[in-house]
Amino acid sequence: MEAPLYPDFPLVPSTPSGGQPAFWVGPRHLAGDDKRLYDAVADTLTGLGWSSLTIVRGRDEPDGDRQVLRSTVLHISPDTLRWAQWCLPDEPFYLGELPIAWQISARPGTSSPLAGWSAYFTPDVPGEAVADFLVALDARDQPAVPFTGPEVVLDAVAAHGWLRDIDQPEAAATDPTFTSHISLGEVPPLIQDGDPRALTTSADEAGPAGWQAWAEPALGARCLWVASFGSSVPHELVAAFAASLSSTAPVLRRVLPEATHERLLRAPAI
Incomplete structure (x- = not known):
């Protein structure tokens, strides 16, 4: 029997039960992820032809049980130059007091095993925006x-x-x-990037600038979501995310964020 270390963050979250009513909701940037951030992104990657694998690491207990310590779902593009990692169950680090859910990376060529840049998304980033970021990434010959x-x-x-x-x-x-x-400003600590200046900047110097996005439902309140892009993420890809995030088109939701529930416009989905 396996006992997950993070039972609140399942390895592959399931879709919410169909018994909840669905609404068309706006604005998109306050609509959350419908508790389907894994599904929304994974479905997009499957449609793009990316392969996936699950890595589970654990330890055997004296009573014979096996405890899962870390678990990762990794999606890889056909050319292996870009990948997306569902890392919410895998001891994630935090942005704005929120755990990282998706880490998306790319490298310039197959000769280098290291990522040239990475982007990070916490829960409640609208899945549509992450999906559009990935579609734009997949379409690039030079990611x-x-x-x-x-x-x-x-x-x-x-x-x-x-x-x-x-x-x-x-x-x-x-x-x-x-x-x-x-x-566009200095990136938070732990954001991985291939720009060598990120490694040589001293503590009292400003590092390379990257894009940061976040939603703060009330002044001084905890963020609803955070997205962080390393300094080497192409601006066109961030623009694809930003265009989707700020879109005025409504999105379908069954689960609404408590922090923004009263600020959303809703229409029943028929």
């Missing part, structure tokens, strides 16, 4: 090479009514309710 500047990210959210920051109009924007934000 680790940027082709445009950071302005494409802010243009993507501004097209959906988000407001550029008055003090940093070229580096930050927020939704009209000042709840969700996206900003």
